[in-house]
Amino acid sequence: xTQHGSKAxxxxxxxxxxILDALGRDLLALDEARDQEADPERxxxxxxxxxxxxxxxxxxxxxxITQLAHAAEDLLDRLRLGRLxxxxxxxxxxVDALDTFQSLLGETSRGEEGEDLTRRTRAMxxxxxxxxxxxxxxxEDPLERLELDAQVRAVFTEYEExxxxxxxxxxxxxxxxxxxxxxxxxxxxxxxxNARLKPxxxxxxxxxxxxxxxxxxxxxxxxxxxxxxxxxxxxxxxGTPAELAPLTVHPxxxxxxxxxxxxxxxxxxxxxxxxxxxxxxxxxxxxxxTRARPLALEAGPSQPLLPADTGATxxxxxxxxxxxxxxxxxxxxxxxxxxxxxxxxxxxxxxALGLQSAASxxxxxxxxxPEETSLRSLTQTVRVDIGRLDGLINMVGELLLIKANLxxxxxxxRQDGTVALSKLFGQxxxxxxxxxxxxxxxxxxxxxxxxxxxxxxxxDKLARLVRRIAREAGKEIDFVSTGGEVELDKxxxxxxxxxxxxxxxxxxxHGAEGPEARLxxxxxxxxxxxxxxxxKGNHVLISVSDDxxxxxxxxxxxxxxxxxxxxxxxxxxxxxxELLNLIFxxxxxxRSSVSALSGRGVGLDVVKNNLGNLSGIIDVWSERGxxxxxxxxxxxxxxxxxxxxxGVSGRTxxxxxxxxxxxxxxxxxxxxxxxxxxxxxxxxxxLPFLRLGRLFHLPEREVNRHFVVVVGLAQQRLGIAVDELFxxxxxxxxxxxxxxxxxxxxxxxxxxxxxxxxxxxxxxxLLEEGIAQERRRA
Amino acid sequence: MSRFEALLDAxxxxxxxxxxxxxxxxxxxxxxxxxxxxxxxxxxxxxxLETECYAVPILxxxxxxxxxxxxxxxxxxxxxxxxxxxxxxxLPVYDVxxxxxxxxxxxLVAGPDAGLPPKAARIxxxxxxxxxxxxxxxxxxxxxxLKPSMVELSPAGLRGDRDCVxxxxxxxxxxxxxxxxxxxxxx
Numbered sequence: 001x002t003q004h005g006s007k008a009x010x011x012x013x014x015x016x017x018x019i020l021d022a023l024g025r026d027l028l029a030l031d032e033a034r035d036q037e038a039d040p041e042r043x044x045x046x047x048x049x050x051x052x053x054x055x056x057x058x059x060x061x062x063x064x065i066t067q068l069a070h071a072a073e074d075l076l077d078r079l080r081l082g083r084l085x086x087x088x089x090x091x092x093x094x095v096d097a098l099d100t101f102q103s104l105l106g107e108t109s110r111g112e113e114g115e116d117l118t119r120r121t122r123a124m125x126x127x128x129x130x131x132x133x134x135x136x137x138x139x140e141d142p143l144e145r146l147e148l149d150a151q152v153r154a155v156f157t158e159y160e161e162x163x164x165x166x167x168x169x170x171x172x173x174x175x176x177x178x179x180x181x182x183x184x185x186x187x188x189x190x191x192x193x194n195a196r197l198k199p200x201x202x203x204x205x206x207x208x209x210x211x212x213x214x215x216x217x218x219x220x221x222x223x224x225x226x227x228x229x230x231x232x233x234x235x236x237x238x239g240t241p242a243e244l245a246p247l248t249v250h251p252x253x254x255x256x257x258x259x260x261x262x263x264x265x266x267x268x269x270x271x272x273x274x275x276x277x278x279x280x281x282x283x284x285x286x287x288x289x290t291r292a293r294p295l296a297l298e299a300g301p302s303q304p305l306l307p308a309d310t311g312a313t314x315x316x317x318x319x320x321x322x323x324x325x326x327x328x329x330x331x332x333x334x335x336x337x338x339x340x341x342x343x344x345x346x347x348x349x350x351x352a353l354g355l356q357s358a359a360s361x362x363x364x365x366x367x368x369x370p371e372e373t374s375l376r377s378l379t380q381t382v383r384v385d386i387g388r389l390d391g392l393i394n395m396v397g398e399l400l401l402i403k404a405n406l407x408x409x410x411x412x413x414r415q416d417g418t419v420a421l422s423k424l425f426g427q428x429x430x431x432x433x434x435x436x437x438x439x440x441x442x443x444x445x446x447x448x449x450x451x452x453x454x455x456x457x458x459x460d461k462l463a464r465l466v467r468r469i470a471r472e473a474g475k476e477i478d479f480v481s482t483g484g485e486v487e488l489d490k491x492x493x494x495x496x497x498x499x500x501x502x503x504x505x506x507x508x509x510h511g512a513e514g515p516e517a518r519l520x521x522x523x524x525x526x527x528x529x530x531x532x533x534x535x536k537g538n539h540v541l542i543s544v545s546d547d548x549x550x551x552x553x554x555x556x557x558x559x560x561x562x563x564x565x566x567x568x569x570x571x572x573x574x575x576x577x578e579l580l581n582l583i584f585x586x587x588x589x590x591r592s593s594v595s596a597l598s599g600r601g602v603g604l605d606v607v608k609n610n611l612g613n614l615s616g617i618i619d620v621w622s623e624r625g626x627x628x629x630x631x632x633x634x635x636x637x638x639x640x641x642x643x644x645x646x647g648v649s650g651r652t653x654x655x656x657x658x659x660x661x662x663x664x665x666x667x668x669x670x671x672x673x674x675x676x677x678x679x680x681x682x683x684x685x686x687l688p689f690l691r692l693g694r695l696f697h698l699p700e701r702e703v704n705r706h707f708v709v710v711v712g713l714a715q716q717r718l719g720i721a722v723d724e725l726f727x728x729x730x731x732x733x734x735x736x737x738x739x740x741x742x743x744x745x746x747x748x749x750x751x752x753x754x755x756x757x758x759x760x761x762x763x764x765x766l767l768e769e770g771i772a773q774e775r776r777r778a
Numbered sequence: 779m780s781r782f783e784a785l786l787d788a789x790x791x792x793x794x795x796x797x798x799x800x801x802x803x804x805x806x807x808x809x810x811x812x813x814x815x816x817x818x819x820x821x822x823x824x825x826x827l828e829t830e831c832y833a834v835p836i837l838x839x840x841x842x843x844x845x846x847x848x849x850x851x852x853x854x855x856x857x858x859x860x861x862x863x864x865x866x867x868x869l870p871v872y873d874v875x876x877x878x879x880x881x882x883x884x885x886l887v888a889g890p891d892a893g894l895p896p897k898a899a900r901i902x903x904x905x906x907x908x909x910x911x912x913x914x915x916x917x918x919x920x921x922x923x924l925k926p927s928m929v930e931l932s933p934a935g936l937r938g939d940r941d942c943v944x945x946x947x948x949x950x951x952x953x954x955x956x957x958x959x960x961x962x963x964x965x
Contacts, residue, residue, distance in 0.1 A: 649890075650889070650890030650891070651850070651889060651890060695852075696852030696853060697852065697853060698852065699891075734866075734868045735868075736851075736861070736868065736870075737868065737909060738908045738909040739870050739906075739908045739909055739911055739963075739965075740851065740854075740858075740861070740870050742965075743851055743853070743854060744853065745852065745853070746851065746852070748868075749849065749861055749863075749868050751863055751866075756847050756849070756863075757847070757849040757861055757862065757863045757868070758849065759849060759851070759852075759861075
């Protein structure tokens with residue numbers, strides 16, 4: 001692929017990822033509010049996202065994505081027009097479609113086009129097309145109860161008509177807001193009015209008013225569904241040119257009181273909008289007749305109440321409008337293609353399925369089990385607020401000024417080379433360098449900030465995953481995530497997604513019990529899985545917890561023994577905490593039945609290693625019957641860290657300061673041996689002791705005292721003996737990368753400014769080795 | 779070899795002999811010349827390790843640099859001499875003499891006890907599948923153009939535990955041992 005082509009592709013992937021993220025968030029919100037009525041604005045948002053994805057992928061010639069986006073858009077269009085109810089099946093299909101999109105985008109970014117995925121995409125498209133159940137039966141077309149000019153109704157788009165119908169059905173107070181603006185600034189005035197109206201309810205339609213707005217003016221009629229009372233609405237529109245007029249809605253025919261009244265009071269002929277109370281029955285009665293006719297033709301008397309809503313979208317629409325408003329023939333625009341779609345509609349009736357019942361429902365045939373996909377982003381881009389960038393540019397500008405000053409000083413000193421430099425000159429020079437230092441620090445800080453992204457980015461993706469895992473595992477799970485706003489380096493957030501995914505899988509698969517088991521133990525039916533992030537100083541603490549059965553340490557001991565991971569004498573001395581930590585050993589898995597989700601025995605040790613690569617550590621807490629929690633401690637950034645520079649046998653190493661707890665000076669006779677391993681006595685506690693020179697097989701030098709750098713992560717402590725301390729410095733760690741990734745105990749290298757490469761110690765790995773030695777010798 | 783035999787030997791054309799001038803001169807005089815010219819020579823970078831002359835395809839060489847300060851990696855494999863910082867890029871530097879059995883022990887070139895590197899020594903930065911890697915060479919000899927006919931594939935396992943010799947190139951009396959960088963640097 002050409003340079004240009006790959007750049008364009010990267011842009012496409014970045015933009016499509018963003019759309020999918022937004023789509024995912026909206027779907028998640030819909031999912032959380034399963035039992036409630038879906039927010040029309042949200043469905044509209046998803047529809048627009050699918051539409052933009054279609055456009056975008058079409059532009060880049062991504063045929064498969066375009067096709068699927070088209071199918072999804074089609075389905076969403078039916079949804080937002082109310083031809084389809086948002087039931088669990090539809091929602092599941094949409095979530096699965098999102099997964100497919102993600103896989104497609106993954107292949108696109110790698111420049112592949114796999115046969116499997118193409119087939120899956122086809123199947124998905126068909127599934128979306130087949131999708132659909134008739135909207136819940138409504139007793140009559142609520143729109144018929146609304147007093148509205150036929151001409152006005154004629155110009156509604158299908159979507160507007162649908163929204164209006166919904167509002168009438170729910171008994172929302174409808175208003176016509178008429179406002180006249182001057183032609184010169186009507187767009188602004190209208191936007192202003194809309195902004196005012198938005199919090200008060202829903203603007204259903206904006207139409208040019210029939211009333212002339214004067215020679216230089218234009219008037220609009222806004223059909224508005226108010227959530228607030230009339231006085232509140234009036235107060236809210238104070239100061240705008242809006243005039244309010246209520247739209248009359250007749251009570252539903254099925255309303256018993258209304259029916260009684262209708263039977264007793266002969267209705268007057270009243271059509272058209274206007275204030276005042278118009279008795280209701282005439283139109284209602286007429287309506288009954290209207291409805292009965294097509295129904296009798298279609299469904300027969302056995303089904304007297306076919307949903308009027310459904311009818312309006314299909315072939316009923318013309319007949320209904322023509323009879324309801326004589327002389328009106330205009331069919332709303334989007335009705336084209338309605339009838340064929342109507343035939344496709346015919347799925348099972350909607351049922352209220354929870355996660356649990358959805359789980360028991362078989363997955364649609366033809367869809368392969370979703371493969372293990374990584375949650376990592378496909379792009380390496382970070383969105384940066386333009387304000388932050390401006391700040392950085394300003395700083396660079398100031399640095400240039402300082403550079404100019406320094407240049408001037410250098411020039412001056414060159415010219416008066418032979419003359420002794422004045423004291424004033426020295427002062428000026430040191431002032432400039434101080435300035436330079438300050439600005440560089442600010443620049444560094446600003447750049448680090450630009451790398452920060454909220455962990456919520458990953459939490460959102462995980463929330464979607466929970467839904468799928470719970471369904472596959474047949475568990476009822478409530479997923480609660482907090483602290484999504486905590487910011488971490490983009491790199492860390494990316495690397496974090498897979499370990500977190502694994503922990504959550506474990507929590508659902510191993511931790512949470514099935515609903516029946518929970519009920520019998522007196523717990524609520526639904527298990528809770530929590531994901532929490534909080535900032536603690538230089539670190540971010542992330543925890544994944546569940547309120548499930550907890551870890552059985554007796555089983556852990558048994559398994560560890562049977563797999564030969566530990567010996568029985570070791571186990572007998574272990575505390576409960578140490579026993580629990582055995583689950584991080586490679587090749588450990590307690591589940592006797594291996595499930596598809598986890599339990600392949602490559603779980604937690606991989607998680608632990610991944611975290612180690614991020615200079616993070618993992619700790620476990622668990623109580624029988626109460627639950628399990630994994631605590632992850634991570635540095636905020638890896639880009640620039642403060643490090644302690646130490647010397648061993650003439651070599652220099654850097655130790656990240658965020659894991660250094662304290663530094664001790666130790667005489668050789670302070671070192672004791674316990675069962676032939678060296679330890680230190682630190683304020684009454686035994687501290688494992690590691691000579692770095694010995695560990696690294698360096699020639700040992702005789703020293704009369706050691707410096708011991710006490711490092712710690714979570715509860716683990718280790719004293720690392722070095723020969724010299726050189727001080728602290730900010731370092732930028734470069735990973736050893738590809739060929740050297742297997743090197744143990746070293747996380748990367750850095751340059752201390754003297755062009756000499758210095759290795760950075762990997763404290764997590766050294767701790768691991770120190771503890772492992774301890775375990776081996778114990 | 780008698781003087782007559784030497785003359786006779788010089789009279790006969792050998793495939794690795796550079797006779798392009800003669801061929802240019804003879805163009806069109808017979809049907810042989812164009813066919814020989816079609817054979818595209820490949821450029822190799824030749825360098826010395828101990829006393830032997832080696833070569834790698836020049837397209838695998840990213841750059842050649844003088845030996846900078848090397849930082850040793852503790853507990854690394856013996857052929858890894860250390861890492862170097864090349865304009866901010868961190869590169870591993872390897873010794874291939876061990877694998878080629880040209881020496882028994884890795885040279886002490888990194889760390890505080892290392893002396894100054896020999897003046898002629900260079901680091902070749904090679905492009906490999908696992909990213910760039912530096913290779914210590916005792917000196918760089920230059921670029922040679924070898925036609926396929928001048929290269930004979932070496933019998934498998936010529937030397938070393940791995941087949942890191944791709945073949946032998948012969949130009950005039952000079953023998954070039956063609957090194958396969960991927961194999962020579964494989965862990």
